[in-house]
Amino acid sequence: xxxxxxxxxxxxxxxxxxxxxxxxxxxxxxxxxxxxxxxxxxxxxxxxxxxxxxxxxxxxxxxxxxxxxxxxxxxxxxxxxxxxxxxxxxxxxxxxxxxxxxxxxxxxxxxxxxxxxxxxxxxxxxxxxxxxxxxxxxxxxxxxxxxxxxxxxxxxxxxxxxxxxxxxxxxxxxxxxxxxxxxxxxxxxxxxxxxxxxxx
Numbered sequence: 001x002x003x004x005x006x007x008x009x010x011x012x013x014x015x016x017x018x019x020x021x022x023x024x025x026x027x028x029x030x031x032x033x034x035x036x037x038x039x040x041x042x043x044x045x046x047x048x049x050x051x052x053x054x055x056x057x058x059x060x061x062x063x064x065x066x067x068x069x070x071x072x073x074x075x076x077x078x079x080x081x082x083x084x085x086x087x088x089x090x091x092x093x094x095x096x097x098x099x100x101x102x103x104x105x106x107x108x109x110x111x112x113x114x115x116x117x118x119x120x121x122x123x124x125x126x127x128x129x130x131x132x133x134x135x136x137x138x139x140x141x142x143x144x145x146x147x148x149x150x151x152x153x154x155x156x157x158x159x160x161x162x163x164x165x166x167x168x169x170x171x172x173x174x175x176x177x178x179x180x181x182x183x184x185x186x187x188x189x190x191x192x193x194x195x196x197x198x199x200x
Contacts, residue, residue, distance in 0.1 A: 012084030015116070019087035022096075029096045037149025042191050046147065047155035049180050049187075050162055051075040057176045059162075067172075075162055082157035086140070089113060090150035094141055102141070110137030136160055146188075 037043045054075040058067030061074075089109055097105035114133035136157075144153040159180055163173045 011117075012081045015088040016084040019092050022088065022092040026092075026096070029092070030098075031095045032098060033090055033095050033144050033148055033150050035091070035149065035151050037144075037147045037152065039147070039191065042187065043147050043149040043152050046152045046184060046187060047079065047158075049155060049183050050159045050176070051079060053176045053180045053183070054162060057172055057179070059172060059176075060170075061166075071176075074166075075158065078158040078161040078165075079154060082154045082161060083151075086150045086154040086157055089137075090140060090144040090153040094144055094150070102145075106138045106141045107134065109141065110134035113137060132160075132164070
């Protein structure tokens with residue numbers, strides 16, 4: 001079975017449930033970070049870039065599984081899983097902490113994200129994983145703030161999963177990572193130019 005070794009998948013249930021309860025019972029938090037954010041089409045495109053890239057470059061799993069097929073499946077499941085986390089971390093918690101300074105809320109979410117992984121994390125040294133979570137938190141919060149969307153943070157989160165899961169960073173993963181980042185930069189640049197043209 002393709003997903004038999006993806007032990008991390010059930011972990012997202014906890015944050016998904018927390019997000020649902022938070023959305024239901026906390027009516028006071030102003031939600032400036034939403035699912036689609038400030039540009040629905042752009043933010044959907046940003047979120048699916050890792051799927052498009054790793055379907056194209058592929059991920060080698062075994063001789064009996066096509067690398068492009070596996071790249072699509074793994075990237076798709078990574079996006080779904082990342083969404084179950086991001087609904088809480090950026091969809092709720094970031095909104096709740098936005099009155100604070102960027103460095104403060106990024107650190108709080110980063111530490112919480114790190115601590116939440118204790119039960120499920122076995123492949124990383126905790127010190128290095130703390131640095132990954134804090135660094136990742138700054139990036140994901142920045143992504144969400146610029147696009148006003150936790151869906152875009154989901155796309156970046158899925159890229160982190162794809163490139164850090166299932167063993168070492170391979171050349172193929174490095175290529176996929178690089179292409180994804182370049183495409184995101186191009187998309188951001190294109191929409192900035194488009195917005196300037198529309199406003200002039």
